[in-house]
Amino acid sequence: MHMADALISPAVGGAMWAVSGGLIAYSAKKVREEADDRKVPLMGVLGAFIFAAQMINFSIPATGSSGHLGGGMILSILLGPYAGFLTLASVLTIQALFFADGGLLALGCNMLNMGFFTCFIAYPLIHRRIAGNSTDGKRIMTAALLAGVAGLQLGAFAVVIETLASGISELPFRTFVLLMQPIHLAIGLVEGTVTAGIATLVMNARPEILATAGQEAPAGVSVKKTLLTFGAAAALAAGALSWFASADPDGLEWSMLKTSGKEELESGGRLHGLLDSVQKRTAFLPDYNFRKAETAGPGAGQAWPAVDKGTSAAGLIGGLLTLLLAWIAGLALRRRGVKSLSRYNRP
């Protein structure tokens, strides 16, 4: 699932870097606040463990293909979401640097796709809620499977959106999604199984490792709030993408999108317009619409018909940013109520 630089545009790469960078900064702050000195060497060694474990290929039953461990889930279980995210981000960075497994510009995307959805969504909202501190193997397995599938589905979907927003690949939304999601469903099941297996092994051999790990309260967003926000963001994204679809000569047969898409387009339009003007003013990348730059290249090609790429991509990015903002807002709201388990209490 590691994205390469060749398939993304600077806008998408830069935007995802901004998001991931923010997540890293935020996680670093939380880890520092938690002030658990033990975590410093532990994160390093566990990161190396994930890296090493990923080098080991194993065969998936009934398919004969080989799989390998992703790691986001087990890291979150052992370290909590913040340290887990930092550790996974560091693993992805080293993979990109040493093995060119994922591009440097795309690293921000990869941290989001493989780190954010596992550590900050799948783990706290699914795994932790179902498994909690339970020692029941079955419960852990169920939790890990669901969380693994969810995390990977979200990540895979994000890959689709990022690739589409970049406009380098010609794959239409529907085809890409139909390719990515089923494959990553299988990968998610494998990830969940392996995570559950390892967690159970650790629990039976050295329960104190898991006991100390689960101390800190994860970002406690209410499930309903998150699902609603995510649903809205997804609908927004889908609505924007339906613009692409309507330009595709084959057309999409998703009646659901066509009908609900219309309403979303209304509000979407306002949001897109707002974001577009914000974008023009902040201009996080100088000449954003590179398509307009005169390139005397062999055929400047026809601009993607019907839609101004700038605003649609802005809409997608806006959707993801909305989700992030909602999550942060949820955090801020929740923190007042939850008793902090860390040694340093925030006012």
Place this chain on the structure above:
Amino acid sequence: MNSVAAKSFDLGTMDALAAGNTPLHRLDARAKLLATILFIVTVVSFEKYSVSALMPFVLYPVFLIAAGDLPAGYILKKALWVSPFALSVGIFNPLLDRRIILNLGEFGISGGWLSLTSILIRFALTVSAALALVALTGVNAICEALMKWGVPRPFAVQLLFLNRFLSVLAGEAGRMTRARALRGFRKRKMGIGTFVQIAGHLLLRAVDRAERVYRAMLCRGFDGRIRLAGDSHIGGREVFFVTAWGALFALFRLTNLPVELGYLLTRIIE
């Protein structure tokens, strides 16, 4: 050599390359990092049908590899190894985009083939530049450069520690897989169950190791903050490196030199 051993060897090779001593190696990591980032962003900013305009950019990775005394074949092989993802997505382009964009005499080349070629070129450029960067600089120097640029300390320290223990853990993983392979006569490939056992025990040992390292850190006064002795500096050479390449990249981006060259040649011929 099993997969773990092969990858460990690879890590070792990249490391050994970074210990080289060419003037390019001695250049401050920040300059090399910045130039490479500019390179990647510029290459990736071209619109999807660009092919000839990308050509001049080959100069940068070629320069890095040549001036840095790096083994070109090794770098290209590594790049090839990771090409499947880009290829598997890009390969659809010729199928889906069949509009004829370019006419070469009687041949019409569809947009799809052009964009696929563009993808492959971008891929080769960005990956080779990134690999060359790491082979010239090493992870430690890159991390220290990042820290100076304000990357959050816990993350930069994490990268350093991860890098430090990578070979140790990889070594352990390699030994465990080799031991299993020697005992598994009929099953060539490892099943999930065995993997869980190996990974699980690797994990327990990792946690124990982390405990010992923590104790060693405490014994030498660790108080939660990792401090590094800084000794790199930005000089004239670094500034020149970045501005010169930056200017070149801008030139290549804004003009299509190969096409100009082509016009020039055809005019001369006529």
Place this chain on the structure above:
Amino acid sequence: MNRPIIEAKELCYTYPDGTAALKDISFRIAQGGSVALVGENGAGKSSLLQHFTGCLLPSAGTLSIKGTMVEGKNLKAVRRAVGMLFQNPDDQLFMPTVFDDVAFGLLNTGTPENELETRVMEALGTVGAAHLRARPPYRLSQGEKRAVAIAGVLAMGPDILVMDEPTSGLDPGSRRRLIRLLKTFGHTKVIATHDMDFALETCERAMVIHRGRISADGPARVIFSDKALLERASLEPPRGYGPTGCP
């Protein structure tokens, strides 16, 4: 002896799961003394060593270093006085380069930047590893790692050196270099080891630990020639001793 630099009085330690690791350990070590701690695996050597740096605190009894009790509030002072060499140098070298690792302790105790270079290079010079300063630790041989780990400990200027199996994994050449190095040190030394010949060459005194207790404490030469005693503790005399028990 006048004020011993290390003094243990009926020191006991029990692990959290209830296993008693050390029982009624008492001894005094004078400044400059060199003590070999010998015993079978699981006898309690490592547990005792960890008390010297305050990584473990006594469950009962006391341990004092340079007159300071080893307890929570004194750990900083104790750790400045005691330098510990771990059994596995990979656990001890965790910084990106050799220079960074040796400087680690110095930076933590607030050594100013201008002094850093001199003190680090001095320590590296003592162990003969000055040429390794820019090397990452994972590219060092076992002997080199050991040397750098020692440098890292020396740089902090401790009065007492505590070592856990320092010769394990060393080839004969590195081992010989280590012996020569230790003979030049004036620090108080406590060395846990299975390498009886090494113990004999570097330490004047030996304490035998058996099942958590000190079963013998005296001059190394005497203890190591007492075959019966050694056998009871599941040990063997140094190979340097001939069949008669004399070197």
